[in-house]
Amino acid sequence: MTAPFDLALPARISFGAGRAAELPAIVAGLGERVLVVTGATPQRVEPRLAPLRSAASALAVVSVAGEPTVDDARRAADLGRQVDADVVLAIGGGSAIDLAKATAMLLANGGDPMDYLEVVGRGQPIVQDPLPLVAAPTTSGTGAEVTANAVLAVPEHGVKVSLRHPRMVPRHAVVDPELTLGCPPAVTAAAGMDALTQCLEPYVSNRANPMTDGWARTGLLAAGRSLRAAHADGSDLTARTDLALCSLVGGLALANAKLGAVHGFAGVLGGLTGAAHGAICAALLAPVCRANLARADAALVARFDDVARWLTGDPDVSAEDGITWIERLVADLGIPPLAAHGLRADQVDAVVAASARASSMAGNPVALTDHELAAIYRAALGEARRVPGRGDGDG
Numbered sequence: 001m002t003a004p005f006d007l008a009l010p011a012r013i014s015f016g017a018g019r020a021a022e023l024p025a026i027v028a029g030l031g032e033r034v035l036v037v038t039g040a041t042p043q044r045v046e047p048r049l050a051p052l053r054s055a056a057s058a059l060a061v062v063s064v065a066g067e068p069t070v071d072d073a074r075r076a077a078d079l080g081r082q083v084d085a086d087v088v089l090a091i092g093g094g095s096a097i098d099l100a101k102a103t104a105m106l107l108a109n110g111g112d113p114m115d116y117l118e119v120v121g122r123g124q125p126i127v128q129d130p131l132p133l134v135a136a137p138t139t140s141g142t143g144a145e146v147t148a149n150a151v152l153a154v155p156e157h158g159v160k161v162s163l164r165h166p167r168m169v170p171r172h173a174v175v176d177p178e179l180t181l182g183c184p185p186a187v188t189a190a191a192g193m194d195a196l197t198q199c200l201e202p203y204v205s206n207r208a209n210p211m212t213d214g215w216a217r218t219g220l221l222a223a224g225r226s227l228r229a230a231h232a233d234g235s236d237l238t239a240r241t242d243l244a245l246c247s248l249v250g251g252l253a254l255a256n257a258k259l260g261a262v263h264g265f266a267g268v269l270g271g272l273t274g275a276a277h278g279a280i281c282a283a284l285l286a287p288v289c290r291a292n293l294a295r296a297d298a299a300l301v302a303r304f305d306d307v308a309r310w311l312t313g314d315p316d317v318s319a320e321d322g323i324t325w326i327e328r329l330v331a332d333l334g335i336p337p338l339a340a341h342g343l344r345a346d347q348v349d350a351v352v353a354a355s356a357r358a359s360s361m362a363g364n365p366v367a368l369t370d371h372e373l374a375a376i377y378r379a380a381l382g383e384a385r386r387v388p389g390r391g392d393g394d395g
């Protein structure tokens with residue numbers, strides 16, 4: 001019997017090459033004083049803003065240099081108040097979209113990000129609908145344009161945690177693969193692995209439902225077909241379109257099922273290192289799959305078998321082949337193990353303790369023990385393989 005489920009979705013999704021041309025009209029239909037949130041290089045999106053500048057009665061642009069922090073959210077909300085913004089446009093990667101989501105929420109609810117953050121904040125409920133938000137991703141990775149959370153780094157706690165509420169799903173997601181054509185190979189690789197992970201974890205999660213299963217299947221097939229191709233040739237619009245689809249459906253899946261241990265670790269490790277979120281997920285994915293598979297019942301093994309078939313496009317492979325395929329993909333994309341980002345084996349106890357408390361860990365299909373989590377962390381570090389026998393512990 002199908003278990004009960006809820007869905008949180010944007011009011012509208014516009015998908016396809018060229019759709020970004022509709023952004024000015026979409027934004028103008030929702031408000032006239034616009035706060036634009038974008039990434040490290042605002043010049044890249046400036047041509048898209050020109051028609052909006054003439055239509056809007058006020059327009060301010062805030063850019064975020066890296067993954068957003070609580071201070072970035074405070075700064076962006078201040079700017080939004082200065083122009084009395086009544087609509088927010090996010091055009092950028094997951095970092096810009098998350099900052100826009102946090103800002104749209106703060107502008108409507110008041111207060112400080114720490115009032116609402118989960119885990120390290122006061123976890124206050126979000127009671128007002130955020131300002132209407134239009135989100136146009138320029139990376140294919142996070143699916144943040146359709147999810148209900150915004151990830152913020154809290155440097156004083158050394159973690160990344162979320163503001164989260166179904167109200168925070170953007171009003172309109174405009175997913176145009178042409179916006180991703182300029183992504184360099186390293187961004188394509190890291191973001192692409194994030195998208196793939198966000199389809200895989202909800203599919204094996206203990207909260208999967210028939211809707212999220214369909215999205216996950218679509219995304220895993222698309223990533224299997226096209227992640228290598230988009231990395232090899234960034235101008236390949238067919239491959240970019242597949243990755244944009246994978247990212248979108250991954251966001252829909254994660255927002256409506258749960259994630260798992262990869263993301264349980266990723267929030268903690270992202271607070272300890274400047275590594276890209278997707279690169280952290282990539283290094284963790286195979287070790288987490290292996291740990292889950294070792295404890296899987298027949299139904300979960302069957303799900304990992306599905307994952308292997310969809311990723312490889314080969315109907316005869318099994319779960320273990322799928323994990324080997326993921327390891328080869330990560331290596332071919334040039335994504336290094338976690339030790340390359342300065343993470344160390346002597347951090348294992350603190351990493352495991354914090355990761356076990358992360359909200360994503362609740363979706364993992366198996367309740368992993370601290371010992372199993374420590375073994376995953378050590379495997380993802382890669383130190384044991386590169387420098388065997390140098391005090392990496394017993395995992």
Ligand SMILES: NC(=O)c1ccc[n+]([C@@H]2O[C@H](COP(=O)([O-])OP(=O)(O)OC[C@H]3O[C@@H](n4cnc5c(N)ncnc54)[C@H](O)[C@@H]3O)[C@@H](O)[C@H]2O)c1
Nearest residue numbers: 039040067093094095138139142144147149151182183277
């Ligand atoms: N809210 C969610 O549901 C969710 C889900 C997963 C991840 N995240 C968060 O998203 C963030 C990562 O987002 P991301 O992976 O999209 O990376 P990003 O937004 O940090 O962008 C990575 C780099 O690529 C650049 N860039 C973006 N688009 C480009 C383009 N078209 N051409 C050239 N350069 C481009 C950016 O300026 C930046 O330097 C992390 O903070 C992560 O925690 C959020």
